[in-house]
Amino acid sequence: MKPYSKERRGEVLAACDTGEGTQAVALRFQVSESWVRRIKQERRETGKVAPATTRNRIPKWRAIEQQIREAIAEQPDITLVELKAKLGTDFCVQTLCNALHALKLTFKKKS
Numbered sequence: 001m002k003p004y005s006k007e008r009r010g011e012v013l014a015a016c017d018t019g020e021g022t023q024a025v026a027l028r029f030q031v032s033e034s035w036v037r038r039i040k041q042e043r044r045e046t047g048k049v050a051p052a053t054t055r056n057r058i059p060k061w062r063a064i065e066q067q068i069r070e071a072i073a074e075q076p077d078i079t080l081v082e083l084k085a086k087l088g089t090d091f092c093v094q095t096l097c098n099a100l101h102a103l104k105l106t107f108k109k110k111s
Contacts, residue, residue, distance in 0.1 A: 003051035004031070009039055010049055016040055061091060061099040068096070072105045 004012075008029075015025045016036065026033040042048055061068070064087060071078065071086050078086065080093045080100075089096075100106075 004035075006050040009051065012036060013039060013043060013049065059095075059099065059102070061095055064089060065099070065103065068099055068103065069105070072100070076106070 012025055012029050012031065015028065016022070020028075022033050022036045022040075026036045029036075039049075067087055068083070071083055075082075075086075080096050083096055084091065084093060087096075091099075
């Protein structure tokens, strides 16, 4: 789902600033009430009106990055399924694949 534009957000916030209620604004602009409350809160707390363009999150696999590196160094031809078992993690195979790509580590693709 694509985020609403900065202009759309500005229009909704301007309507809220005139004293119009959250429910009325949501109905008028055909958006959810929770979205209206969320952008009002975001503006109040951060001063931002524009939608976020990037995500600043740390992947969960970063917690076991060193273990991944050591396992690949120890057994470079390990498959993803074997790596998952060796690490004893509940991460899916695709998550481990993404981690190896991000870490620029090579691995055996088929079992």
